Amino acid sequence: xxxxxVGSVAFDTxxxxxxxxxxxxxxxxxxxxxxxSYFTHPRVxxxxxxxxxxxxxxxxxxxxxxxxxxxxxxxxxxxxEGKYEDDPNRRTTLRTELNVFADFRPEVPASYRGxxxxxxxxxxxEHHPFVLKQFRKPALVAMDTIRLWIDTKREALLxxxxxxxxxxxxxxxxxxxxxxxxxxxxxxxxxxxGPSLVLLKKGEHGALVFGRDFVFGVPAHPxxxxxxxxxxxxxxxxxxxxxxxxxxxxxxxxVHRAAVYGSVMASFAIEDFGIGRFLSLDRDLVEARFRxxxxxxxx
Ligand code: AMP
Numbered sequence: 001x002x003x004x005x006v007g008s009v010a011f012d013t014x015x016x017x018x019x020x021x022x023x024x025x026x027x028x029x030x031x032x033x034x035x036x037s038y039f040t041h042p043r044v045x046x047x048x049x050x051x052x053x054x055x056x057x058x059x060x061x062x063x064x065x066x067x068x069x070x071x072x073x074x075x076x077x078x079x080x081e082g083k084y085e086d087d088p089n090r091r092t093t094l095r096t097e098l099n100v101f102a103d104f105r106p107e108v109p110a111s112y113r114g115x116x117x118x119x120x121x122x123x124x125x126e127h128h129p130f131v132l133k134q135f136r137k138p139a140l141v142a143m144d145t146i147r148l149w150i151d152t153k154r155e156a157l158l159x160x161x162x163x164x165x166x167x168x169x170x171x172x173x174x175x176x177x178x179x180x181x182x183x184x185x186x187x188x189x190x191x192x193x194g195p196s197l198v199l200l201k202k203g204e205h206g207a208l209v210f211g212r213d214f215v216f217g218v219p220a221h222p223x224x225x226x227x228x229x230x231x232x233x234x235x236x237x238x239x240x241x242x243x244x245x246x247x248x249x250x251x252x253x254x255v256h257r258a259a260v261y262g263s264v265m266a267s268f269a270i271e272d273f274g275i276g277r278f279l280s281l282d283r284d285l286v287e288a289r290f291r292x293x294x295x296x297x298x299x
Pocket of ligand 1: 007008010011012026027028031080096122146148229230231232233234235
């Protein structure tokens with residue numbers, strides 16, 4: 001089993017109408033690897049500063065996450081600040097302090113090079129070739145992106161979309177990349193750009209999964225008290241890819257189940273600030289919620 005996640009390991013400051021948190025642990029690599037850790041032993045490539053809490057690193061290790069590719073550098077950890085209004089699907093970035101992430105050139109340790117699945121989370125698309133050439137022959141390459149790269153690195157982003165197998169995007173990103181307002185048209189347009197699987201996340205409305213000759217929808221868990229939506233997208237991707245790494249197969253049934261596990265992991269991530277919910281989450285609770293999804297959608 002081998003899933004590598006290249007992404008940010010960060011401090012986040014979160015502002016919501018129901019409470020604020022200063023400098024709590026977040027980051028796409030953190031959420032993605034935690035969500036994946038319920039299915040496989042994910043490997044992380046990233047960088048933190050010396051100010052990053054050791055006890056969080058110990059917690060990640062205790063979940064079976066391999067941190068051989070996480071560098072600890074002199075300086076401060078990446079810090080992002082975001083604000084949510086009443087609608088948890090909308091957020092504004094208030095601050096991005098790159099710190100040690102500014103000159104992050106992801107180096108893949110020798111022990112990761114034969115990995116099967118590589119997930120490039122929120123990475124500058126210009127850095128993808130440098131990262132991918134360090135792997136021998138991954139069976140699946142997945143990526144997602146953020147508005148920053150759509151606005152500033154559009155050409156590189158489109159080129160990378162032509163190379164990857166799986167693309168995760170939210171509704172806003174899909175519309176911005178394709179110019180299509182209708183999400184079904186946007187999903188199809190993204191598949192036409194290259195990836196054989198496109199997962200369009202729609203926040204509390206679930207996700208749409210597009211393949212070359214199919215489309216299906218996955219609901220979100222009906223959650224009345226969203227505490228902190230941060231990390232839902234990364235947890236979805238982590239759950240999805242973690243499950244695919246575990247099954248080692250890509251049949252329609254596996255992709256369906258992987259998408260439901262993605263939605264399950266996202267639903268847990270939003271139940272507490274930061275990575276709080278993962279501290280007490282076990283595999284039985286994950287399976288119980290998977291069964292709830294099945295009941296909710298069977299007819
Ligand atoms: P999500 O809510 O799943 O879309 O992702 C939220 C995470 O993305 C937060 O924990 C942030 O630390 C991280 N993040 C925000 N901006 C960036 C960026 N420019 N590069 C990498 N990670 C970022």
